[in-house]
Amino acid sequence: MSTLAERAMAEMARAEAEHERTSQEAAAAARKHDAQIAARALRRLGVHPEEIEVDGDRGEARADGLTFRGFVRYGDDMLQIVAPCPDCGETVGSYAISDLFDLGRVLRYQERRESNWIISHNCPARKCAGQSTQPQPLSQAEQLVALIRQIARNEAENAVAELVPER
Numbered sequence: 001m002s003t004l005a006e007r008a009m010a011e012m013a014r015a016e017a018e019h020e021r022t023s024q025e026a027a028a029a030a031r032k033h034d035a036q037i038a039a040r041a042l043r044r045l046g047v048h049p050e051e052i053e054v055d056g057d058r059g060e061a062r063a064d065g066l067t068f069r070g071f072v073r074y075g076d077d078m079l080q081i082v083a084p085c086p087d088c089g090e091t092v093g094s095y096a097i098s099d100l101f102d103l104g105r106v107l108r109y110q111e112r113r114e115s116n117w118i119i120s121h122n123c124p125a126r127k128c129a130g131q132s133t134q135p136q137p138l139s140q141a142e143q144l145v146a147l148i149r150q151i152a153r154n155e156a157e158n159a160v161a162e163l164v165p166e167r
C-alpha cells in the first residue's frame with residue numbers, strides 16, 4: 001500500500017507527462033495548420049497546387065525554391081518568407097505578404113542583399129557593424145499603393161458595416 005504522499009506525487013508526475021504530451025501534440029497540430037494556411041495563400045497567389053510542397057512537420061510550405069510560413073491576420077491568409085539573414089545567416093522571417101506586390105518587394109530586397117524585409121530580428125552581425133536596423137522609408141509609389149490599399153480596405157469594411165445593422 002502506497003502512502004498518500006506517494007500517490008499524490010505519482011498523480012502529479014502523471015499529470016505533468018500528460019500536459020507535456022498534449023502541448024507537444026498541440027504544437028505539432030499548429031505547425032500542420034500553419035503549413036496549410038501557407039499553401040492556401042500560395043494558391044491564392046496563383047501557384048498551382050502540384051507546385052506547392054507542404055511540410056507540416058516544419059510548419060512550412062515551399063514553392064519555386066522559396067520557403068513560406070502562413071498565418072491568419074484579420075481573417076486573411078498571410079505569408080511570410082523564411083530565409084537566411086544576409087548578414088548573419090540565421091533563419092529569419094519576412095514581414096507579412098498578402099499579394100504579389102508584397103512578395104515582389106521582399107524578393108527585390110533579398111536580391112539586393114538588403115535586410116529591410118526581415119522582421120523581429122536583432123541581427124548580431126549588423127549590431128557589430130553599427131548599421132541601422134531601421135527599415136528604409138517607402139518610395140512614393142509604394143506609399144501610394146499602400147494608401148490605395150488602405151482606402152479599398154476601409155471601403156470594404158464600410159460596406160460590411162452597412163450590411164450588418166448594429167444591434
Ligand SMILES: [Zn+2]
Nearest residue numbers: 085087088123
Ligand atoms: Zn542577421
